[in-house]
Amino acid sequence: MDTTGLTRFDAITQYKIHPTLLQTIAEDMKFEYMTPVQSETLPLLFSGRDVLAQAKTGTGKTVAFLLPVIQELVQNTNPRRPTRLLVISPTRELAQQIAAEAKQLLQRFPQYKVCTAIGGTNMRSESTAIMKGCDILVATPGRLHDHLTQEDGVVREMMQSLQALVLDECDRLLDMGFLNDLKKIIALLPDRTKTPRQGMLFSATIAPHVQKFASLILANGYQFVSTIPVGEAQTHERVPQHVTIVPEFSDLAAGAVGAIRQELTRVGKANFKAILFAPTAAQVDFYAGVLESFKDLPPISTLHSRMTQSKRTRVTDTYRNAANGILCATDVVARGIDFPAVSNVFQVGLPMDRESYIHRLGRTARAGADGHGTLVLASHEAFFPRNALKDLKLEEKPADLSARAEVAAFTRQMGPEMQTKVYQAWLGYYKNAKMKMSVNELVQQANTFAMQGLGATGVPALAKKTIGQMGLKGVPGLNVMAVEPARTPRNGPPRNASAQAPRGAPARRTGA
Missing domain, CATH: 1.10.10 (Arc Repressor Mutant, subunit A)
Structure with missing residues (x-):
């Protein structure tokens, strides 16, 4: 590792860091040198400044925003501690990842508690855990708003001495439509003019809507820091990318299998760790089923918002630690979650937009590693790369549809x-x-x-x-x-007639 120009972690002793916390960083977490985002933001954050930081995922920003608050926390001897840090994350998986890092930093301080408030889990259990003592709360917007608006007001009361507020992946929070939820949450927190708190926003992109939102969260005179060097090639500019066009939508599954097999041969099965993105949860399940029917492929797993939270957590942890495998997923994993050593990203079917394509691609080639992207589209979708991705270097690759017969055999079952x-x-x-x-x-x-x-x-x-x-x-x-015939006399249909339908027929639209 080239350590030229890097700052050692022990340099933060000048901020009177608790010696046990330094031990945790050096001995338990094995951190010797700071990443650029840490070395540029920590001096500002330790001095109490509000910060808007532009930083890519997987660059150590979580430690950067956790460490200053944890330092204040462990110096505080108050036995009755309200929640000191609130972190808002766009997805459950990223929230759990942040909570896990907070627990790592606090592993030598077992008296301090980290809680999560995320959808898909039991809300009453969350409330009980928070009320027992919660020093750091990591939450997704919807579930957090639910807690803050409960009639008993207990969780809201826990937030009344908040020391710091962090919005991670702020651009994605806004892109996912959480602006109104976030405004409501801020209104439910204590007035910062009466109860001062530090504000931190971390975002991979700094679009105008992010800057505008920053003015609502951060104090006047906040510091902007960008840790993405000018001219540095982004993932979508440096990763080899191919596009494969198949004749019809019915050929997408076979085209995906062919593309995967080609890359599997190139990379080697031992190191082939791929994510296949599909537009909706139902299509994810479909493609996963197709791939599982091919015994020459690595292990297949699925991840989307319609799964229970316990299963999502189990799948996320298993795939993160796996040496190889194929994860079929919706955009729920397109940003923020750190999956190491992903060799390939496949996008099957039309991405929602250019940003979605780029963020998905960013799951590979992380931390300087190699990666590869493949986009598989039907001919009716071929306009997308021509228009939305025209400035990217996508090499067109002929479709391998040799799996058509096997895919057809699977669908018949x-x-x-x-x-x-x-x-x-x-x-x-x-x-x-x-x-x-x-x-x-x-x-x-x-x-x-x-x-x-x-x-x-x-x-x-x-x-x-x-x-x-x-x-x-x-x-x-x-x-x-x-509609099934009514089984009641002619004086009217049964009260639940509108719910009657043939068994197995869907009554709701399936989304991502």
Whole structure:
């Protein structure tokens, strides 16, 4: 390792760091040198300044925003401690990752507690843990707002002596539509003019909306720090990228298998650690099922927001520690989560936009390692790289569709319920995507995909309400689910008639 120009961690002794905390950093966490984001932000943060920092994920920023607050925490001898640090994260997985690092820093101080407040877990259990003592709370916006607005007001009361507020991955928090939730949360926290607190925003990109939001969170005169050197090549500028165009949507699965096999041969199975991104949770499950049917591929796992939190945590930890494997996921893992040694990123189907494509690609080639990106699209989606990615160097690679027969054999074994679920998710996603086709053509493509790509014997039936919610009411070609005959006398239908539908038929749109 070239340590030229790097600052040693023991340089922070000038800030009167607790010696046990220094021991934890040096002996337990094995940190000798600071990363650039740590060396540039820690002096400011130790001096109490508010900071807006531009830093990429995987650069040590979590330790940078945790360390100054933990230093204050361990110097405090107050036996009745309210929550001192609140960290807001865009995803559950990133929140858990931050909490784990906080626990590492506090491992020699077992009297201090780190709690999480994230969706998908038992809210009452979270409240109980927080009330027992919570020095650092790491939360996602929705669940945090739920806690702060409970009638008993206990969690809100715990926040009334807040020492510091951190928003991590701020650009993603805003891009995911959390602006209103964040404003409500800030309004529920103590007035910083009466109860001063330190503010920290960390963001990979500093767009105008991030700067505008910073003025709501940070004190006037906050310090801006960028740890991305001018001219440094971003992942999407330096990683080799290929695009493969298959004829029809029904060929995407076979095209994905072919692309994976080509890269598997190039990288070698022992070091092949890939993430396959798909637009929706249902498509993730579909592609995972397809890949699992090929015994020559590494272990397959799935990750999306429709899984229970305990399963998401288990999958995340297993994949993070694995030497190889393929993780099929939605954009829930596109940012923030640190998966080491990812050799390949595959994106199958149209990304939501250019930013989504770039953030997904950023899961590979981290910390100076090599990586590779592959985009697999149907011919109807070929406009996307031509328009949205025209400034990137994407090499077109012929599609390997040799797996068509095996994919078809797998889809014939799929049950009608799964076929309907994927069909419905496909329609819902592409209806909202900026496709270059009319809604009539869209439905026609969806129906062809269902029968040729999913093995359906006919057009899957959708509930009338679902079709209306998609904005597809009256479009020819859709199979509207028939309502079962009422079993009551002619004086009226049963109260729950609207809920009656054939077993296995979906009643809700499947999203990412």
